[in-house]
Amino acid sequence: MPLPFIPETITVHLGPPGSDAQNVTLSFPDYIKNVASSEIYPTWPESAIRANIYAQISFALNRIYTEWYRSQGYDYDITNSTAYDQYFVQGRDIFDNISNIVDEIFNNYLVRQGSVEPLFAQYCSGTTVTCDGLSQWGTVALAEQGMSPYEILTYYYGDNIDIVRDAPVSPNLGSYPGEPLRLGDANEAVRTIQLRLNRISANYPAIPKIYPVNGFFDQNTENAVRTFQQVFGLAVDGVVGKATWYRIAYLFTAIKGLSELSSEGLSLADVTAVYPEQLELGMRAEAVRELQYFLAVIGNYYEEVPILGSIDGIFGQETQEAVIAVQKLFGLPATGIVDEPTWDQITSTYLSILKALPPGWEDAVPLYPGRFLLEGIRGDDVSQLQTMLSTLSTVYPEIPEVPVDGIYGPMTRDAVLAAQALFGLQVSGVVGTPTWAAIASRYMTVVNGSRTAAEQYPGQALRVEDGTGGQA
Known part of the structure; x- marks a missing residue:
């Protein structure tokens, strides 16, 4: 699942959702300049103007990142109806000071700490209309008290927000990969579908869990897709075409509340190892092999955890003892059974080790990076x-x-x-x-x-050119 980016363009519907109105497409900075010039006043203190523009940028990016309208079948990213979105007036004049600020910060946006999606930065006038988010006129008073833009934003959205700066700019092509996904495909788009279906299945348990979440469209993935299609009245073919893709996207966004101020949030943990099933003594599975790998690494950094002798996919006595040691170490029930809390603790401990490795660790065995690697991934x-x-x-x-x-x-x-x-x-x-x-x-x-030690014979004769075409 890709991280947010700044779209080169944005398509605005000049009316409420579903209305018979014109769509216009323009550059993202020009859109923000228009919104800011329509929503606020250029005479306001600069800190207030900047705080409002940060909110406007984040609001628009949330609509694009979650594909709120496109996932419902619309051919636009956002509307200009203030009942749903931000005010946009086609062809209006732009204030110079607002234009300059937007040029400076258009690729910065707000996130909730621990989440990756742009904050659904709800706001309202604060006079004729009030809401749970930012008060536009309230920012003026706070700026006059000497508050910085970030202080104003935390006043309204809480202390747990960050500003992502210098986000990359990319074409706004939509998330659908362009071709249907089916059995045998392996790419990042498949991985996105697997992650989203697993989250949806928590609310719709008829949909089976997919494991591993590795971007490989296997039989488990097809079964989950078929069940999803059946539950939501789509053509049941096990293939993720455009209709299935965007229906999954819409439900994923709705369930996680990504387009709400009180969003559940999309964390980096959503793209790391996913709990497969309960693992216990006597089981044989790829998930056990993955568990053993994590335990083997942890055992090298925590003396309380015994180092595993083999990674063979068989949950034997040695693996059980290592699991119990981890459970005792982190205050979990020492059952020797890997339930979801134990799995989460093991994987998070492994990832913390990976992040804490000092310079020069590359001389040891390279550690698994914590994500599945497949065609299309970079890094x-x-x-x-x-x-x-x-x-x-x-x-x-x-x-x-x-x-x-x-x-x-x-x-x-x-x-x-x-x-x-x-x-x-x-x-x-x-x-x-x-x-x-x-x-x-x-x-x-x-x-x-x-590698050879000093003065050690390297295993083959060494020859030196003598500079005359011969060999010394």
Whole structure:
């Protein structure tokens, strides 16, 4: 699921939702300049103007990020009806000082701490209309008292808000990937659908949970899609076309309240390891292998937790003892059974270790980055994966060499598929903890095996060019 961005353009419906009115498309900064010039006065104190513009930017970005209107079948991002959205007057004059401020801060927006979606920054005049959010005229009084824009915003929205600055600008193409998603697909769009269906299933338990959330459209994902389509009266084909995609998006936004001031919030935890099922002694599953990997890392940093001898996907006595140790360490019931609180504690502890690693930790076995890697993803963790695969390709001819560019493209996918087949893993092209652990351990074996101590024979004769075309 992508992080928010500043759209190059925004489409405004010049009337209330569903009305027979014209749509206009303009640049996002020009839209904010128009709204600000229509909603507030240029003679207000600058701190008040800036606080209002931050709210206007965040409100508009929330509508775009949650696809509030497009997920309901409309062909626009926002309306100009103040009963629903912000005031916009097509063709109006723009005040110079407001234009200058918007040019400076149009790519900054508000978020609730711990959430990623732009804040649904509700506001009203504060005189003729009052609301739970910002009072436009109230900001004037606060600015005259010497409050900064951020202090004004926290006065109305609470102390737990942050300002995201210098957000990237991207085309506003909508979230639908352009082609239907079906069995066998593997990409970030599939991962988004899996995350959203899992959240929706908490309110509609007939929809089965999907595990793992790895971006691979497997049979579990198809079953969940079919059930969703059946529950909500869509054509039941197990394929995520445009209608199913946006119906899922609309319900996800509505259930989490992302377009409300009191939003449940979309946290970074929504895109990390998801609780699979209750795990206990005697089980064999990929989820157990993932659990063992997390426990093995934790055991290297917490002496109270025994270090696992193997990661084999079998929940044996050794795994149970490590689980009990974690439960005791963090004050959970010491049952040896991995329920959801235990799973959340284990995964959060692993991620905290990952974030706290000091400079130079790369000399040890590279740790799983905490997210599934699949085609379309970019980042330093992809670069690390590519480095490991390229190194392994010098020892394992079955694995093709890949460029280290941080982009998980077809070449990286082919190398992952080859490694998974070679190492006896599920061949999916998706890198979860088992695949990462297998690649990383063999990578370190190759790296450590190639190192030589001072004065140690390197294993092959060294030759030096003598500068005359011969060899010394």
